[in-house]
Amino acid sequence: MSITVSQVSKKFGNFQALDQIDLTVEPGTLVALLGPSGSGKSTLLRTIAGLETPDTGKITINHRDATHLDIRKRNIGFVFQHYALFKHLTVRQNIAFGLDIRKKPRKLIKQKVEELLELIQLQGFGDRYPSQLSGGQRQRVALARALAVQPEVLLLDEPFGALDAKVRQELRNWLRRLHDEVHLTSLFVTHDREEAMAVADKIVVMNQGRIEQIGTPAEVYDRPANPFVMSFVGEVNIIPDTLAVFNKGYLPSSSLPAFIRPHDFEVNNLPTKNSIPATLKRITHLGWEIQLELVLPGDLTVTAHLSREKFTQLDLELGQEVYLQPRQVQRFEEEQHHAYLTANNQIL
Numbered sequence: 001m002s003i004t005v006s007q008v009s010k011k012f013g014n015f016q017a018l019d020q021i022d023l024t025v026e027p028g029t030l031v032a033l034l035g036p037s038g039s040g041k042s043t044l045l046r047t048i049a050g051l052e053t054p055d056t057g058k059i060t061i062n063h064r065d066a067t068h069l070d071i072r073k074r075n076i077g078f079v080f081q082h083y084a085l086f087k088h089l090t091v092r093q094n095i096a097f098g099l100d101i102r103k104k105p106r107k108l109i110k111q112k113v114e115e116l117l118e119l120i121q122l123q124g125f126g127d128r129y130p131s132q133l134s135g136g137q138r139q140r141v142a143l144a145r146a147l148a149v150q151p152e153v154l155l156l157d158e159p160f161g162a163l164d165a166k167v168r169q170e171l172r173n174w175l176r177r178l179h180d181e182v183h184l185t186s187l188f189v190t191h192d193r194e195e196a197m198a199v200a201d202k203i204v205v206m207n208q209g210r211i212e213q214i215g216t217p218a219e220v221y222d223r224p225a226n227p228f229v230m231s232f233v234g235e236v237n238i239i240p241d242t243l244a245v246f247n248k249g250y251l252p253s254s255s256l257p258a259f260i261r262p263h264d265f266e267v268n269n270l271p272t273k274n275s276i277p278a279t280l281k282r283i284t285h286l287g288w289e290i291q292l293e294l295v296l297p298g299d300l301t302v303t304a305h306l307s308r309e310k311f312t313q314l315d316l317e318l319g320q321e322v323y324l325q326p327r328q329v330q331r332f333e334e335e336q337h338h339a340y341l342t343a344n345n346q347i348l
């Protein structure tokens, strides 16, 4: 079941929530809509679901024009951040809800509900009420309820947003396995880049109602289309005045800012061929890696990430001088800086 969005725009009053969106979701893929708050992710998802009508453009689901199709005829399952389970119904009754209102035979409903309880690993919880479940369990029930009516498309709006980090991680791995098992086409909204990277086949990076880039997690991370994407999908050092800081042979001269990921700095105690001297200002233990805050000539502070092993080997002390050598530097053409500059205050 494929989804195609062509030239879809949507305004709320004077506010352009979606601006000429083009997107194709291939059958069987799990796609993440990633972007800062207010970038239009939910509006796009709701438009595909039929909860919003686009002002212009077209939406096709499985090659059928669905732009103005009634929501009930789209064969879509929807899961929201705030598990909208019916409080007065048990887990079993919640899962059965969509089948009940479609007046499916009792025997089939019973069988389907048991299958889904097994799928979400909540056998034995069928007679509980939502208030007797944890947040993660409730969200799994919400998923089972959406899956009960056998949708071909599953849309999830920040499904794990309200859960703590550990449960969130478990559930996202589980969602990935479930997606592969059930052979759905799924689209989910998140503002968490790690979640998008960990789960999705493709990531759609959104900003101010537009799509900045569509690509696999590796593509958007390693070959970002513009400064906005580079900054949004991972940490980055932006060296604005490359002429002043780097022009002494450290890097090829350029008037464009240099974008360097913290783990793309090689750190050494002694100068190497093209290294930059820097003073070590702060050391932070991030768990499996160490973050260094370093001051470059010209008083520019950058961060570098080191493995624990390398950190131990260097035997670093605060205030000492080290030498940085960028392994990889990205630069973007002038016109690609627009999105970054306008969204700058949201991501730095």
Ligand SMILES: Nc1ncnc2c1ncn2[C@@H]1O[C@H](COP(=O)(O)OP(=O)(O)OP(=O)(O)O)[C@@H](O)[C@H]1O
Pocket (backbone or CB within 6 Å): 012, 015, 017, 035, 036, 037, 038, 039, 040, 041, 042, 043, 044, 189, 191
């Ligand atoms: N029904 C509405 N009426 C007016 N403005 C709306 C409506 N729905 C959304 N908006 C506005 O459209 C913009 C995009 O909202 P949307 O919910 O799509 O963003 P989002 O990327 O999902 O953000 P978040 O991560 O915060 O949920 C926001 O500025 C929001 O205030």
